[in-house]
Amino acid sequence: MGNQADRSAGEAAPAKNGALITTSGLVKQFPTGGYLFTALNGINLLIDRGEFTGLVGPSGSGKTTLLNIIGALDYPSSGSAVVLGSDTKHLNHKQSARLRNHHIGFIFQTYNLLPVYTVYENVEFPLLLLGMEADRRRRAVTQALEWVGLTDRAQQRPAQLSGGESQRVAVARAMVKKPEIVLADEPTANLDAENSHNILRMMVELNTELETTFIFATHDEKVIRYLRRRITLRDGRVVEDREMEPDYTT
Ligand SMILES: Nc1ncnc2c1ncn2[C@@H]1O[C@H](COP(=O)(O)OP(=O)(O)O)[C@@H](O)[C@H]1O
Numbered sequence: 092m093g094n095q096a097d098r099s100a101g102e103a104a105p106a107k108n109g110a111l112i113t114t115s116g117l118v119k120q121f122p123t124g125g126y127l128f129t130a131l132n133g134i135n136l137l138i139d140r141g142e143f144t145g146l147v148g149p150s151g152s153g154k155t156t157l158l159n160i161i162g163a164l165d166y167p168s169s170g171s172a173v174v175l176g177s178d179t180k181h182l183n184h185k186q187s188a189r190l191r192n193h194h195i196g197f198i199f200q201t202y203n204l205l206p207v208y209t210v211y212e213n214v215e216f217p218l219l220l221l222g223m224e225a226d227r228r229r230r231a232v233t234q235a236l237e238w239v240g241l242t243d244r245a246q247q248r249p250a251q252l253s254g255g256e257s258q259r260v261a262v263a264r265a266m267v268k269k270p271e272i273v274l275a276d277e278p279t280a281n282l283d284a285e286n287s288h289n290i291l292r293m294m295v296e297l298n299t300e301l302e303t304t305f306i307f308a309t310h311d312e313k314v315i316r317y318l319r320r321r322i323t324l325r326d327g328r329v330v331e332d333r334e335m336e337p338d339y340t341t
């Protein structure tokens with residue numbers, strides 16, 4: 092794994108059968124009122140292609156901080172996060188944007204849809220960032236809307252949708268470019284049991300079909316039972332990391 096600093100994001104192909112994501116001695120500290128608060132304290136993880144895994148732990152345990160670092164939205168204070176062959180702390184602004192735009196889909200608790208755009212346009216947006224031409228864009232958006240069962244809502248705006256539908260749009264937006272990695276931060280926090288189940292089932296299908304790696308940050312039991320691997324954080328440390336037998340029953 093030499094020469095990481097030379098690889099530019101976007102061109103770096105993940106090694107076959109190798110870890111998609113590696114964190115080594117990852118520490119994250121935030122300055123807070125004159126001292127440094129340690130939010131992550133020595134995280135060592137390997138996450139492979141096709142995993143369906145969750146960072147689980149109480150509020151404040153460091154889940155979002157770790158997800159943001161894996162997504163190259165933030166950087167370690169020390170140690171490293173290597174994502175698809177790129178050590179994120181060696182990426183400049185443009186390179187980390189390229190890594191995210193090409194290879195990582197994000198799903199948030201609050202959906203983060205653009206209210207003035209239609210469902211179709213929200214899902215199309217990541218493809219415009221890639222500069223994809225119109226025909227391919229149309230095919231990809233059409234397919235992504237089919238995946239989440241929202242074909243007939245394409246021309247509506249987010250305000251006309253329920254929470255469950257909004258999060259399905261967010262799933263389509265994350266998946267439309269067929270990224271290697273999807274990062275989902277508390278995606279069911281605003282959903283009832285039925286909608287949570289529908290979203291998770293959809294993600295399991297996409298994970299199987301496209302081999303997309305899903306990483307959740309969650310403390311929701313409804314999500315946890317779908318996981319095939321549960322990484323438990325407490326006070327910025329991994330206190331347990333185990334394979335799970337997922338429970339897909341309603
Ligand atoms: N930008 C920041 N500045 C200061 N402290 C932060 C910042 N981001 C997170 N923290 C702190 O780091 C800890 C972990 O936060 P977070 O990763 O959001 O936890 P979780 O997602 O598990 O609830 C919390 O104590 C939080 O207050």
Ligand SMILES: [Mg+2]
Pocket residue numbers: 154155156276308
């Ligand atoms: Mg969080």
